[in-house]
Amino acid sequence: MSALAVRGLRVSFDHPLGLVRAVDDVSFDLRPNERFGLVGESGSGKSTMALAIMRMIRPPGHIDGGDILLGGKNLATLSAEDVRQTRLAGIAMVPQGSMNALNPVMRVGDQVADAMRDHDKKPVGIGALMARVGLPAGTADKYPHELSGGMKQRVCIAIAMCLRPTVIIADEPTSALDVVVQRQVMRTLADVQRDLNAAILLIGHDMGLMAQFVDRLGVMYAGRLVEIAPIAEIVRRPRHPYTEMLIASLPSMDHKDALRGIPGLAPLLRDLPSGCAFHPRCPKAQDRCAIERPEPREVESGVLVRCHFA
Amino acid sequence: MTAPLLQADCVSRTYGGGLLGAHTLALDGFSLSIGTGKPSITAVVGESGSGKTTLARVLLGLTTPTSGTVRYRGEDITRLSREARRAYRTDIQAIFQDPYGVFNPFYRVDHVLTTPVRKFGLASSRAEGRELIEQALRTVGLRPEEILGRYPHQLSGGQRQRTMVARALLLKPKIIIADEPVSMVDASLRATILGSLRRLTDEFGISILYITHDLATAWQVSDNIIVMYRATAVEAGSAETVVKSPAHPYTRLLVGSIPQVSLTRDWLSTEADAQRPGDRDAACRFADRCVSAMAVCRSERPLLSRIGPRHAAACHLHRQHAQLAAEDLNDVLA
Amino acid sequence: MLRYLKRNPSLAVGIGLLSVLVLFLLVGMVLIDPEDARPLSAPALRPPSWAYPFGTDRQGRDLFAAMVVGTPLTLRIGFIAGILGVVIGTILAFVAGFYRGIVDTLIRGIADIGLTVPGLLILIIIAVSVRGGLTVNQMALVVASLAWLNPTRTIRSQVLTLRERGYVEVARLSGMNGPEIIFFEMIPNLLPYLGATLVNAVSAAILASIGLEVLGLGPLEAPTLGMTLYWVNFNAAIINGWWWWWTAPIAIILIVFLGLFFMTVGLDEIANPRLRRSV
Numbered sequence: 001m002s003a004l005a006v007r008g009l010r011v012s013f014d015h016p017l018g019l020v021r022a023v024d025d026v027s028f029d030l031r032p033n034e035r036f037g038l039v040g041e042s043g044s045g046k047s048t049m050a051l052a053i054m055r056m057i058r059p060p061g062h063i064d065g066g067d068i069l070l071g072g073k074n075l076a077t078l079s080a081e082d083v084r085q086t087r088l089a090g091i092a093m094v095p096q097g098s099m100n101a102l103n104p105v106m107r108v109g110d111q112v113a114d115a116m117r118d119h120d121k122k123p124v125g126i127g128a129l130m131a132r133v134g135l136p137a138g139t140a141d142k143y144p145h146e147l148s149g150g151m152k153q154r155v156c157i158a159i160a161m162c163l164r165p166t167v168i169i170a171d172e173p174t175s176a177l178d179v180v181v182q183r184q185v186m187r188t189l190a191d192v193q194r195d196l197n198a199a200i201l202l203i204g205h206d207m208g209l210m211a212q213f214v215d216r217l218g219v220m221y222a223g224r225l226v227e228i229a230p231i232a233e234i235v236r237r238p239r240h241p242y243t244e245m246l247i248a249s250l251p252s253m254d255h256k257d258a259l260r261g262i263p264g265l266a267p268l269l270r271d272l273p274s275g276c277a278f279h280p281r282c283p284k285a286q287d288r289c290a291i292e293r294p295e296p297r298e299v300e301s302g303v304l305v306r307c308h309f310a
Numbered sequence: 311m312t313a314p315l316l317q318a319d320c321v322s323r324t325y326g327g328g329l330l331g332a333h334t335l336a337l338d339g340f341s342l343s344i345g346t347g348k349p350s351i352t353a354v355v356g357e358s359g360s361g362k363t364t365l366a367r368v369l370l371g372l373t374t375p376t377s378g379t380v381r382y383r384g385e386d387i388t389r390l391s392r393e394a395r396r397a398y399r400t401d402i403q404a405i406f407q408d409p410y411g412v413f414n415p416f417y418r419v420d421h422v423l424t425t426p427v428r429k430f431g432l433a434s435s436r437a438e439g440r441e442l443i444e445q446a447l448r449t450v451g452l453r454p455e456e457i458l459g460r461y462p463h464q465l466s467g468g469q470r471q472r473t474m475v476a477r478a479l480l481l482k483p484k485i486i487i488a489d490e491p492v493s494m495v496d497a498s499l500r501a502t503i504l505g506s507l508r509r510l511t512d513e514f515g516i517s518i519l520y521i522t523h524d525l526a527t528a529w530q531v532s533d534n535i536i537v538m539y540r541a542t543a544v545e546a547g548s549a550e551t552v553v554k555s556p557a558h559p560y561t562r563l564l565v566g567s568i569p570q571v572s573l574t575r576d577w578l579s580t581e582a583d584a585q586r587p588g589d590r591d592a593a594c595r596f597a598d599r600c601v602s603a604m605a606v607c608r609s610e611r612p613l614l615s616r617i618g619p620r621h622a623a624a625c626h627l628h629r630q631h632a633q634l635a636a637e638d639l640n641d642v643l644a
Numbered sequence: 645m646l647r648y649l650k651r652n653p654s655l656a657v658g659i660g661l662l663s664v665l666v667l668f669l670l671v672g673m674v675l676i677d678p679e680d681a682r683p684l685s686a687p688a689l690r691p692p693s694w695a696y697p698f699g700t701d702r703q704g705r706d707l708f709a710a711m712v713v714g715t716p717l718t719l720r721i722g723f724i725a726g727i728l729g730v731v732i733g734t735i736l737a738f739v740a741g742f743y744r745g746i747v748d749t750l751i752r753g754i755a756d757i758g759l760t761v762p763g764l765l766i767l768i769i770i771a772v773s774v775r776g777g778l779t780v781n782q783m784a785l786v787v788a789s790l791a792w793l794n795p796t797r798t799i800r801s802q803v804l805t806l807r808e809r810g811y812v813e814v815a816r817l818s819g820m821n822g823p824e825i826i827f828f829e830m831i832p833n834l835l836p837y838l839g840a841t842l843v844n845a846v847s848a849a850i851l852a853s854i855g856l857e858v859l860g861l862g863p864l865e866a867p868t869l870g871m872t873l874y875w876v877n878f879n880a881a882i883i884n885g886w887w888w889w890w891t892a893p894i895a896i897i898l899i900v901f902l903g904l905f906f907m908t909v910g911l912d913e914i915a916n917p918r919l920r921r922s923v
Contacts, residue, residue, distance in 0.1 A: 016647070020363055041496040042467070055440030138376075149358075178357035178523050179567040180583065187578055205497050208569035212577035235573055249498040252531040253553065254570075265466055372813060400820055411810030416832035422814060429819035 001071070003199040004030035004053070004091070008068035009076075011045075011052045014059075015046070018270040022048040022061070027296070030167060030199045035190075037210040037231070038203045040247070041221035041231040043266050046203045047096060049220075050169050054093050055083045056118040071166060089119050093158035093169040098154035099118055099176070100142040103203045108155045111139025115159050126162075132195065133158045134188050150181035154188055161192050168193070174209070201203045208249050211235055216302075219243045222267050222277035228301040239299060240284045276307070284309055315345025316369060316402055316485055317516075317587040320377035323364050337366040338541040339378070343640045344369075345401075345485050348513040350644050351507065353528035353549065355564070357539035362521045365538075366489045369519070400430055403483040407490035409615050410471035413462035419470070420458050423447075423477055430481060446476040449508045468499035472634030475506055475516050479514075486510065486517045492527065504531045529553045537561050540595040543614070547621035547642045557623035559600045602627060607642070616642065655910025661903030665715070665896070672712030680709035681867045692888050699888035702879050705867060711892050716868035717780050719900070721868075722851045724784035726846030728729055729791025730838065733845075736796045738826050741803030752797065758793045766790060766857055771861040778863050783856070787849045794848075795841050806830045836915035840908055847904040854897065869893045 011023035013302055017077050030036050040046045053068050055075055068075040070091055075083060087093075095101070105109055109130070110197030130139050133154040144152055153173060160168055170189060174182040177270050185222045188210070193200050210231065219227040219233050219242065227240040238244040245262045264281035267273055273280050279289035286308075292304045312478055321340050326333040340361070346353070352537065356362045367373040368380055371387050380387050382398040390398055394446055406412050423443045426432070433439035444454040450472045457465065457473055465473070471491060478486050486508065492500040510516045522528055528535055528549065535552040537545040537560065545558040556562045569577045589598035591610040604626060612624045615631040622634045622642045634641065649656040663866035679685060692699045698707035740751040770786050771778060778786065806812065810888045815829050818861070831838075856862055857870025858877065871891045876882070 004437060017606060023634055041498060179569075182358070183567045183569075184576065188580055206569070207497070207571050210347065211571040212569040212575055232573060235571055246498055249501045250503070251526040253526055253529065253565070253568060261500070261505070262498040265469070266496075286484070369816065372816070378775060396819070404814075404817055405815070408810050412814050414809075414811040414815075414829055414833065422818075423818065425815065426818040467650070636681055 001129040002029040002033075002069070002202070003032045003034070003071065005029075005067070006049075006053065007069070007070040009052060009068065011048055011057060011061060011063040012064055015270055019269040021223050021270055021272065023052060026066075026220075026223075026225050028218050028225060030201055032166070032199055033127075033193075033197055034216065035193065035200045035214045037217040038201060038220060039205060039207060039210050039217060041205060041266055043222075043269065044155075044220040044256070045223040045269065046220050050093060050095075050171050050201070050203055054087060054091065054218040055080075056074040056246065066135075085119065088115060088160070088165065089163040090165055091169070092158045092165040093171055094156050094171065094173050096171040096175070098156040098296055099144075101148055102155065104144055107141055107143055108147070108152075112140070112155070112159050112162055116162055121161055121163065128156075129162055130157050133161075133192065134184070136304035148181075151175050151179065153185050157185075157188060157192060158198065161196060161198075164196055165198060167199050167201065168198075169203070171203045172205070173202075175204070182209070195215060207247055207304065217297055219246070222272055222278060223269055224306060225304075226278070226306045227304065228296075229305075233300075233303055239303060239305045240278075240307050241284050242278050247282075313381065314343035317341075317343045317381045318365070318369060319381060320381045321368055321375040321380060321543075323361075323368060323373065324376045331371060335541045337361040337368065337375070340365060340541075340543065341378075341639055342536075344519055345517050346581075346640070348644065349511050349517045350535040351518045352521055352530055352536065352643060353520040353522060353532035354538060355522060355525050355528050355535050355632075357523055359540065360538040361541040362523075362538050362545065364541075366404070366487050366519070366521050367538070370402065370486055371398070373502075382602070391538070395432070400409065400481045401426050401484045402423055402592075403478040403481055403486050405474050405478055405486060405491045409467045409474065409492055410462060413470065415462055415550040418461055419465065419473055423601075426477065426480055432480065443476075446479045447473070449479060449509075450476045451502065452471060452476065467495050468503065471495055471499075471507065475503065475510075479510070482514075483516060484521065485517050487521070488523045491520070493522065494522070500527060507531060519554060522632065526568055536639070536643075537564070542595065543555075543624065543639065545623040545625075546639055547616075547618070548644060551618065551621045555621075557617050557621065557628055558596075558625045559602050560596050564638040578644060587591055614639070620644065652910050652913055654906045654913065656912050658906030658908075661899050661906065664706060665899050665903065668732055669712060669715060672708065676706070676709040676712055678709065678713050679712040680706040685709075686800060689886055692804045698892045699886075701872075701886075701889050702881075703875070707872075707889065707892055710867040710872060711869075711896060714869055714872060714893075715896055715900075717866050718850060718853065718869045721784045722846045722850035724781070725787035725791050725849035725853070726842055728784075729789035729845045729849065730795050732788075732792040733795025733841075734799055734806075734838065736792065737799035737803055738830075740796070740821065740825055741800040742830075752800070755780050755793050756798045758790065759797070763790050763852065767852060767856055768859065768861060771856055778861070780863050780866055780868070782852055783862060784849075785871055786856075787852045789854075791845055791849050795845055798841060799834070799838070803830065805831060836911060840911035840915050843904055843908045843911060847901060847908070850900065858923065867899055894908075 007027050009023055009026045012021060013020040013207060026239060038046050045193050052063055057063060063076060066076060071249050102108065111128050112126050112129065116123045126140050135151060136156055177185060178293045189200065204210065213218040214231050217229065217231050218225050219240060221242050229244050238247055249261050262281060267277055275291050276289045288308055294308050296306050298304050299310050318340055321337060323337040324335050326331045347513050354362045354365060364373065368375050374388065382390065385394060387398060412417060424439065427439045427442060433442055447454045447457055449615045452469060452472050457469060462470060480571045492503050495503060504527055507518055510519055520528065520532055533548045533593045535549045536543050537552065537558065539560050545552055545561045552561060553565060556565055563583050568641055583599040586598045589608060592598065593611040594607040606626050614622045614624045614634040615628050615630055616634045617631050618621050620642050683705055686696060686700045686704050686706045688700055688702050690696050690700045696706055696708065698711060736751050740748040750769055767786060767790065775781065812825055815825050817899045822914055854870035857868055858873050860872050860874050862868060876890045
């Protein structure tokens with residue numbers, strides 16, 4: 001059974017100029033102990049999806065449909081109180097920019113204790129928790145401003161793991177950190193995952209990071225999942241034209257390319273192109289692409305693509 | 311010998327200090343000349359706190375150095391005459407990191423383009439000014455009809471940043487200081503914007519100081535790289551040499567820390583840096599993280615030594631080489 | 645505009661209340677003879693009737709006429725004092741916040757000291773020292789003398805934030821000088837905030853003026869809201885059961901303050917996008 005199964009999730013926002021479809025019929029499985037990556041540009045809907053899974057979407061946003069199955073329970077239909085209890089205990093999240101969201105007037109150890117108390121657990125073992133995320137002794141008594149960015153991020157990871165959830169969602173956990181600290185934090189995340197036997201959903205836009213960290217990768221474009229495959233497959237042979245161009249647009253350290261970007265602009269989520277959302281920018285687009293929306297097809301075992309020509 | 315166009319002369323900048331505050335050294339005796347010789351792109355690479363942003367602000371005259379001087383055509387920029395100041399502002403332009411904050415949300419994006427045209431008298435009529443602006447937008451790959459007349463929030467981050475590049479172009483500057491121009495832009499758009507910057511140098515002869523924390527893009531787009539760590543330059547030279555044969559342990563750490571899209575997955579497991587908090591105040595500022603630290607590193611500060619014709623590093627591992635005076639940093643750059 | 649009002653209920657309610665008041669005043673102007681607001685124009689102490697919709701007071705004023713004539717006077721004091729306060733406050737705030745240095749320390753120091761001293765006390769002292777009583781315009785100036793203190797402080801904080809914005813630095817690089825940056829880059833972005841501050845200042849000024857008038861320090865002949873309440877007090881109207889005398893001015897004061905309050909909340913929402921409940 002999957003640790004987390006998302007089926008046909010749809011999230012939209014009410015905007016005076018039109019309905020914004022942030023997440024449009026997204027389905028994927030997160031297997032136990034797996035590292036699953038979700039990559040996409042800003043505006044592709046990936047952060048919204050993370051929030052939707054945690055049932056943290058507020059008006060004018062709403063979940064329009066779909067199931068979010070966490071080990072048998074459907075988070076989409078659970079009552080508010082049950083969802084609150086599941087958060088952190090069953091599924092935890094390290095949100096984007098969380099290191100800047102730590103309470104500046106509380107010691108970080110107390111903030112972890114706070115989370116535990118909220119779930120009726122005794123706030124014990126915080127020192128050990130800090131050590132497990134690689135923080136030096138005495139960190140629990142410090143205030144956020146006394147810690148570096150990498151250390152703050154690791155505190156957030158400690159908060160996310162304190163109740164031993166089965167799934168951890170990390171939304172751009174290292175975007176504000178430099179490469180050296182990034183590696184340390186990702187290493188911590190990997191250790192935590194092994195420690196808890198948990199599954200990790202890593203959301204980001206850095207393909208290099210995904211290639212080095214995750215087992216399977218999902219690619220999002222304009223609110224839709226356009227490709228899901230094991231990471232080795234995606235690196236070796238990306239099937240969707242967007243995935244291909246995304247990998248090509250990243251600078252490598254091996255050879256100097258003529259710097260290649262993806263022409264055109266990402267579409268506005270409230271004004272999506274007809275048919276396949278990528279067709280205006282796709283070099284392989286044909287007439288069919290503007291009319292018919294591609295459905296996910298399993299082109300090989302474990303490789304799903306939304307493209308008419310994959 | 312003519313004075314270089316823009317020069318930082320042993321510039322230092324300290325923040326804080328005073329009765330209660332501890333002071334932070336943001337920039338320590340940095341010297342660099344830009345705008346002499348062939349137009350090129352020099353990247354200044356470092357993490358936050360390395361001093362790279364302070365360097366940019368000091369060169370742009372937005373922050374005054376606590377010691378040392380910034381010179382424009384040989385003259386101290388704090389003492390320029392009115393015309394010289396105007397020339398300084400025309401010759402040296404900037405592109406900033408945040409493509410949203412640089413636009414005044416009250417005005418349409420045209421405002422940020424028409425203001426320099428007006429203030430520097432670049433056009434004799436409205437129509438001529440408009441023509442200049444449209445041309446600059448086209449040079450950076452934007453369609454004027456998609457940009458002009460819109461408000462900043464109606465454009466994407468990439469469009470906004472490219473508009474700022476167009477703005478920098480309007481004044482036909484000789485130097486552009488680009489402070490993290492692509493870090494807040496999507497990965498797929500970075501290549502396009504950096505490509506425009508490269509064109510500016512190759513086709514328009516503009517020298518660019520590219521400030522970034524991303525060694526990969528620095529290597530892709532620049533001719534020279536200067537690596538900064540904690541307020542000082544630790545390595546400098548041609549981009550190829552610095553990245554392919556890094557001499558300073560910090561540069562080696564940087565190069566190794568970049569996750570690559572490849573089938574080899576050793577990024578997580580390779581040895582990172584050492585952690586010796588006790589050595590934080592050692593003479594060599596990198597000693598507390600250096601895997602190759604020796605006894606001399608704690609007591610003596612390493613100075614820049616010339617390792618090759620276009621390569622210098624400040625590290626005791628290379629002390630057998632001749633020393634390079636800080637003012638002569640330019641000797642290793644193209 | 646109307647569509648926005650639907651999404652900003654506070655602003656809508658505020659504008660609504662004040663519009664009702666203005667309508668009342670406009671209709672009233674047509675219906676009454678201003679002379680009726682003077683004493684001895686009607687039989688004294690009549691309860692509300694068709695002839696005298698708000699009744700009359702002890703000095704023989706037709707209270708309906710008095711309200712129609714007096715309310716604009718009170719509002720005028722509030723507006724003059726509020727606008728003066730915000731204009732002076734804005735100038736001082738920009739000089740202090742933008743240029744910093746010793747000027748900033750000076751202005752901030754004076755404002756801070758001024759804010760600690762009880763305002764009503766100072767106003768009373770000023771009002772009492774002016775010989776021969778105050779006219780309505782003099783009231784406005786008296787209140788304005790203190791109305792700039794709070795705006796200076798609050799607008800200064802906004803200036804401190806704004807001057808760090810990227811577009812201010814870009815403006816500098818584009819060749820703009822200090823005053824140009826203040827006028828063309830910073831003030832346009834402060835307009836909603838200045839609007840909210842203005843409404844706040846007007847509200848505070850009206851309150852201060854009513855306070856002074858209730859104590860008897862206002863213009864004695866004018867039937868302003870505060871003066872009417874002074875006469876209510878003076879004649880023990882509440883104990884004597886002449887309920888219509890104090891109901892009218894209090895109802896109008898309520899509408900004025902509620903209207904201004906809701907407008908402030910509504911404008912605050914425009915000024916601070918994070919307070920917005922919808923897009």
